[in-house]
Amino acid sequence: MGRVVTLVLVDPAGTVLGALPPYEVDLPWWQEVADVVAGARAHHGVDVTVLRLLFTDQPAPPGGKVTYLAEVAGHPGPVRPAAAALVPHPRRAPYAEIGGPAASLAWAEAALAARGRRLTAAAQQRTWNLSAIWRLETDTTPVWLKQVPAFFAHEAAVLRWLGEHCPGTAPVPLAADGGRVLLDDLPGTDRYGAPAAERLLMLSSLHTVQLVAAGRVDELLALGVPDQRPPHLAERLRAVVARDAAPPHADRLAALLHGLDDRLAELSACGLPDTLVHGDFHPGNVRGAADRHAVIDWGDSVLGHPAIDLLRMCERLADPEPLRRAWARSWRTAVPGCDPERAVALIEPLVALRNAAAYAGFLDAIEPSEWPYHADDVPYWLAQAAA
Template sequence: MDVTAVLAGQDLELELEVPDGIWFPDVEPTQRALREQHGIEAVVLTCVADDPITYLMAPIGAGVSTSDLTPWARTEWYGEALPWIDQHVTANGPWTQVKSWGLSNVLRIPTTDGDVYFKALSSASTRPDALPFLFANEPLFLQRASAARPGDVPAPLAVDEQRAWMLLPDLGTPLADDSDVAVWIDAVRNHARLQLSYAADPERLLTYSCSDRRLAVLDTALDHLLEPNVLTQQLDTTDQARLPDRAKQLRKAISELAAIGVPETLLHGDLHPWNLAVRDGTVLAFDWTDAALAHPFLDLVTFVKEELPLSADPRVRDAYLSEWEEYAAPTDLRRALTLAEELGTLYQTITYLHLVDHLSGPSRKAILGGGSVWLRKLLAVQDH
């Protein structure tokens, strides 16, 4: 497929051939194509269009800024980030920009001990009355969680809490690529045990920068869906008219789920099989930007993927639920999971609704599209 690279400050527009099907935040193929096809080294400052994909790019040090909200949309930002990286790791080759969009910018740095990943996070808002930014400060979260639970979450090599920067070692290959059901079972068991380890002191998670998204908060957040907003305005009038009755069903589900007695604790928030990495038999979840204090079973909503049968394997599900038998009988736990599957559509819809206010351009469009998908799932789910 073709991607267009507009070189800032040079009035130059280049067509690049990249592999089919890339998603615009995955910028590494474009950076590589610019180097190999035109001999130019540059970084993506921002994606200005996603259909067809068009990037504004610039060499480091070119002194170029854009109107994009993200700090890495100006080349001067690299004058701060790259020296900080050099303070903590010694590269043995050139770094590569891996991912860049409105929420994060990721660079890969080769070292003698393996690849290291630099991740920077954004918290910019498009307007002063925006809904709260629900993302956690991931560097702070991982620093504190890895100190409290060594080996259970990735330990950063270095963090800058104020600027939301961190360095992480290579964690391995995605769980999605593993065909051994035993590895999948270990993954969900270990995740449940991590969640359980905070059950006795859940509010500690708030000091880790986790958002408070417990069921009572989720109930209140339902009000946002009953008001005019950028997601509901995309529904036809029939679906808009269904929202009040659907809200009543969801509130009933919230009450029933709370009554089962599974404690609210750590939630990853985006626990899908590509956000779990396998290395030397150990599985660790990464990308903890959605970390929250919430009902733990909501994590299985994003974990199960239709294209990955092992994610929905009853053995995997039952292994996860078995870790919670201290709090409820197996039949009640299965019921809790059913309710969580329904409420997970609400949880994700609310997440996307909040994120839209903090993005612009193709990043905003992508989040708006994702939120619409979750909202339609929310309306499609039948009352259980």
């Protein structure tokens, strides 16, 4: 299952030129645009930069017929008549604006030059409401340009903090500016599908980070890391239920929230410290090889309870118990007298609701044309929480 792509073309002055005839690409995921760019070149002889989603024929990804706005510098040749309302939107990411990607590439080129390196080629990999990613070739080794929206802008500061306090656990920025960050290439692959033994190493690496971070929470708050410790977490959970819960799940979700403050107080009494939480700690957000790796994509990071990351890493494992036991042993060793198993039991029913709140936050922060990316996420996670 792939996508059928239509590109509405706009020039750097903001003039809509028309649309290219549709073509197919293999990957169904709407945010992946490397094959969209390659397809425009292969099918139509046009070099484009994809800016943002315009509309689709289905309410949520993946697959289907997808129309993007794409910027083109030269004359595209024959195009079909097309219209696009290029109305500014206050929640549009800078890299989704006409000229936005070019400005970011110019920044990256200058940042490389300041370090004695020369940009030789740039290839767009991904763009959507959560990030834009480019692979940049240089006269030495490849680098990656990542740009995130304002609500993830603390990622670069977190990466710098990790480089200072926990070296080797995450990529270190070569340069950063607002939501832009330039990163050296990391050898290896994204570790999707990693077996349990490899996930144990990932948890061990993150445990080291979280022990250090637990003693430096004020520093991380000052860097802009969002606060999701119990009072703030409770507020978010109640808000998403009040706004988005509907039959048949509303009554069960109300029951889940009953006694929430007592549950969170008992969670704190288990003795595990609040710390830096990655927020999306699955194997695909770890890059490297089976025996060495770095944790990537810290945009979802918050201050909160470390069991959140354990439960994410345990997803889709036939038997997660060995990971849970090893994680609990690590925390009992680090914090004598704590009760990790009880902490997991207390927070596990809340994690799906926390996920619903996270996606609701995305919807609040992005422009409506990008909502289809997350259209199913809030109701899905509310249903999981109710179950």
